[in-house]
Amino acid sequence: MIDLHVHTTASDGMYTPTEIMKKAQGKNISIMAITDHDTIDGLEEGKAAAKECGIRFVPGVELNINFPTGEFHLLGLGLKNPSDSLKTLLSDLVRNRDLRNEQIIGKMKAEGVDISIEELYADFPNTIIGRPHFAAELVKKKIVKTRQQAFDIYLAKGRKWYVERVGSNFDEAVIAIKESGGVPVIAHPMSLYLSWGKLPDVMKDFYDRGAMGLEAFHPGARVSECLRLEELAHKIGFFVTGGSDFHGEQIRTDRRLGHTCGGKKIENSLFEPLESIIYTC
Numbered sequence: 001m002i003d004l005h006v007h008t009t010a011s012d013g014m015y016t017p018t019e020i021m022k023k024a025q026g027k028n029i030s031i032m033a034i035t036d037h038d039t040i041d042g043l044e045e046g047k048a049a050a051k052e053c054g055i056r057f058v059p060g061v062e063l064n065i066n067f068p069t070g071e072f073h074l075l076g077l078g079l080k081n082p083s084d085s086l087k088t089l090l091s092d093l094v095r096n097r098d099l100r101n102e103q104i105i106g107k108m109k110a111e112g113v114d115i116s117i118e119e120l121y122a123d124f125p126n127t128i129i130g131r132p133h134f135a136a137e138l139v140k141k142k143i144v145k146t147r148q149q150a151f152d153i154y155l156a157k158g159r160k161w162y163v164e165r166v167g168s169n170f171d172e173a174v175i176a177i178k179e180s181g182g183v184p185v186i187a188h189p190m191s192l193y194l195s196w197g198k199l200p201d202v203m204k205d206f207y208d209r210g211a212m213g214l215e216a217f218h219p220g221a222r223v224s225e226c227l228r229l230e231e232l233a234h235k236i237g238f239f240v241t242g243g244s245d246f247h248g249e250q251i252r253t254d255r256r257l258g259h260t261c262g263g264k265k266i267e268n269s270l271f272e273p274l275e276s277i278i279y280t281c
Contacts, residue, residue: 005243010042014248080181217242
């Protein structure tokens with residue numbers, strides 16, 4: 001099995017890079033990417049752990065991109081040497097996240113919730129703080145019973161403590177990934193909330209502007225949708241990837257390492273066309 005979309009404690013996953021590699025080894029995963037949100041801080045540890053576990057490691061990242069509808073994430077797979085442009089982009093994203101966190105805390109305090117950014121960093125050191133960490137704190141404070149309930153009531157888009165994110169410019173992100181030796185991949189395209197009538201033209205535009213891959217296989221989509229995305233990717237010229245978008249069993253109970261849409265295993269054959277495209281170590 002392989003998995004080209006996995007998160008660690010460097011962003012909003014529940015396992016360290018070392019722990020996630022050991023879990024992957026236990027599941028006989030032979031190729032795996034760490035793609036934390038807006039950070040590459042876990043890659044060195046992940047690379048070392050992958051080597052010890054006998055796993056081919058794909059250094060990656062998942063970038064938040066500005067888009068008028070839904071949620072747009074861009075994967076950078078096979079980063080060889082992070083460029084200055086990528087480092088600057090990541091620094092800007094983290095700063096935007098910090099500003100957003102302050103606004104969320106302001107909304108929560110206005111309604112009597114005693115919470116601070118220092119408290120969050122104490123509970124989640126060496127990570128990029130985001131909404132999943134706020135959700136965990138709400139569970140800890142017994143304001144909600146589960147993290148999902150925290151999102152459903154307070155933190156999801158349209159809920160009272162939600163604050164819109166500021167992401168990166170798509171074209172700048174593509175350049176930053178390529179300058180780092182990586183390949184840009186459109187993550188979970190169904191999250192863009194585009195109709196099937198509009199999706200082909202938008203995907204073709206992204207391809208013409210430098211995106212190289214399409215994550216057709218993702219657990220957030222139905223199998224029929226993933227197969228349709230695979231067909232669209234081949235028609236446009238994208239290579240196809242697949243991932244679990246695994247964060248940890250306690251964070252997303254519907255996601256399993258090495259598995260994608262419909263609970264299907266991500267087979268090694270999916271990586272074969274990418275051998276000469278994506279850097280591994």
